[in-house]
Amino acid sequence: xxxxGAIGLGIVLSLKDNASAMLDKVRQKIxxxxxxxxxxxxxxxxxxxxxxxxxxxxxAGAFLLKAAFGEPIEAAIRFESVMxxxxxxxxxxxxxxxxxxxxxxxxxxxxxxxxAGLGEIMAAAAQAGIAKEDLEEFTExxxxxxxxxxxSAQAAGDAMAGMRSIFQIGQKDVVLLxxxxxxxxxxxxxxxxxxxxxxxxxxxIGKMVGMTQQQIAALGATFIDLKTPPEVxxxxxxxLAMTMTNASKSTSAAQxxxxxxxxxxxxxxxxxxxxxxxAILTFLDAVKKSENPVGILKDIVGQGFADDIxxxxxxxxxxxxxxxxxxxxxxxxGSMLEEYEVRSxxxxxxxxxxxxxxxxxxxxxxxxxxxxxxxxxxxxxxxIDKLSNLPTPIYAVLSAVIGLSGVF
Numbered sequence: 001x002x003x004x005g006a007i008g009l010g011i012v013l014s015l016k017d018n019a020s021a022m023l024d025k026v027r028q029k030i031x032x033x034x035x036x037x038x039x040x041x042x043x044x045x046x047x048x049x050x051x052x053x054x055x056x057x058x059x060a061g062a063f064l065l066k067a068a069f070g071e072p073i074e075a076a077i078r079f080e081s082v083m084x085x086x087x088x089x090x091x092x093x094x095x096x097x098x099x100x101x102x103x104x105x106x107x108x109x110x111x112x113x114x115x116a117g118l119g120e121i122m123a124a125a126a127q128a129g130i131a132k133e134d135l136e137e138f139t140e141x142x143x144x145x146x147x148x149x150x151x152s153a154q155a156a157g158d159a160m161a162g163m164r165s166i167f168q169i170g171q172k173d174v175v176l177l178x179x180x181x182x183x184x185x186x187x188x189x190x191x192x193x194x195x196x197x198x199x200x201x202x203x204x205i206g207k208m209v210g211m212t213q214q215q216i217a218a219l220g221a222t223f224i225d226l227k228t229p230p231e232v233x234x235x236x237x238x239x240l241a242m243t244m245t246n247a248s249k250s251t252s253a254a255q256x257x258x259x260x261x262x263x264x265x266x267x268x269x270x271x272x273x274x275x276x277x278x279a280i281l282t283f284l285d286a287v288k289k290s291e292n293p294v295g296i297l298k299d300i301v302g303q304g305f306a307d308d309i310x311x312x313x314x315x316x317x318x319x320x321x322x323x324x325x326x327x328x329x330x331x332x333x334g335s336m337l338e339e340y341e342v343r344s345x346x347x348x349x350x351x352x353x354x355x356x357x358x359x360x361x362x363x364x365x366x367x368x369x370x371x372x373x374x375x376x377x378x379x380x381x382x383x384i385d386k387l388s389n390l391p392t393p394i395y396a397v398l399s400a401v402i403g404l405s406g407v408f
Contacts, residue, residue: 075362079105082119089126090135103136105363108356112349113143113153115359121146121157128161137171145178147349148339149185149192159196166203167213175336176329180214181221182339183332187325188318190224198224201234205241209276214332218322219280225322226315228308236305236312243301244272244279250300257299261286281320287313 083101086092092100104122108115122139130138138160146156164174181199185192198220199213206216223233243250247258247269258265263286272279287293293313297306312319326332343349 075359076367078116079119079363082116082123085123086119086126086135089123090132092132096132100136101367104139105360107136107140107143109353109360111140111143112147112344112352112356114352114356115363117153118143120153124154124157125161128165130161130164134171141171141175141178144340145336147343148178148182148336149196150343151193151196155193159200162200163196163203163213166200167207169213173213176333177213177217179332179335179337180217180326182336183325184217184221184322186335186339188221188225188322190221194224194230195221197230198234201231202237205238206276209241209245209272211276214326215277215323218326219319222315222319222322223308223312225318226311228311232308236301236308239301239305240280240309241276244268244276244283247272253299257296260296261290277323281316284309284313284316284319288316 079101083097083104086100087097100122104118105115107118111118118139121142122135125135125138125142126132139157142156142160143153145151145160146153149156151159160174160178163169163177164171167173167177169177177199181192181195184190184195195217199217202220203213203216206219207213211219219237220230220233223236224230228236243254247254248266250258250265255265258268261283263283268279268283271282287296287310290296293310294306297309297313301309344353
């Protein structure tokens with residue numbers, strides 16, 4: 001088997017022979033032109049020969065590096081592109097960029113998510129306005145959420161950034177909310193990803209009416225447990241919240257419906273403003289006991305969501321249980337990390353960690369070679385650009401003689 005050095009030498013010699021053959025044609029072509037001295041021909045030959053051999057050597061060097069270290073170089077190129085996405089928003093200094101790149105590679109050795117995936121989370125966080133001093137912590141927390149909830153890196157980063165923005169909370173609180181989501185998902189027929197979906201859709205209105213993040217998550221989990229899709233559940237909740245907030249100004253049909261439930265619309269509005277969660281439970285209890293829940297709800301919230309809220313009223317005990325699950329922090333705190341640790345011990349994630357460590361080694365080698373490879377590629381590109389900018393007469397002669405259009 002030929003060594004890489006022998007292959008490289010063969011490439012260079014081949015380029016040299018081809019250059020000599022092409023330059024002989026150049027000499028023959030130019031010799032036929034009038035007013036061209038033998039000294040001019042000789043100088044032209046020497047310059048062109050050196051130029052072609054120079055670009056040939058650079059091209060051969062790039063080929064050899066790519067052939068010998070293809071995987072490390074490709075890994076470094078991919079990771080460089082991901083970090084560029086982060087840096088275009090975070091504006092790292094050179095030192096910060098190097099430190100953050102190294103940190104993500106090290107993180108991938110302990111979190112079963114590829115360095116590029118971690119970089120995607122960090123890019124989403126930077127885009128969402130997370131301060132650069134918080135990016136590393138955010139990325140690791142989001143990666144663990146992704147593993148715990150069995151969702152993609154991108155989805156985990158988007159969900160965590162969304163919850164921070166909607167509820168205006170810091171990293172510790174968003175992790176605690178993730179704990180609540182995980183605890184609810186483990187104890188109800190609702191996936192963590194669907195509860196996150198509900199939180200991102202219905203969180204703003206819930207926060208506006210004074211509900212805690214955990215209470216909103218419990219409400220969403222109950223809707224989902226009752227087979228209401230998260231997007232529909234969020235719209236139904238928004239409709240109910242807006243109706244209750246303005247109950248005293250509702251239609252006469254709605255006010256009569258409240259009376260049929262044994263409730264006063266103005267009193268219901270006041271109760272909702274003081275304790276939204278308690279008022280919802282009172283309202284749902286009354287709806288469940290009524291003879292015509294769907295009919296009454298049509299008058300209060302409209303036909304579009306009457307069925308969904310009627311279903312929630314019928315499952316009101318589930319909502320109370322869900323609220324109880326997240327009523328005390330000690331019940332759910334640390335739940336997401338525990339889930340992550342369980343999942344990270346699977347063979348699948350053990351293989352991912354092994355793959356990440358191998359990728360880290362490739363990146364270490366690739367990051368050393370990438371500047372050299374880039375310089376070689378840029379050198380060849382620069383030569384082609386200069387060649388394209390030659391005066392038309394010279395370019396025409398070269399094209400005719402050595403077939404530049406076919407070579408380049």
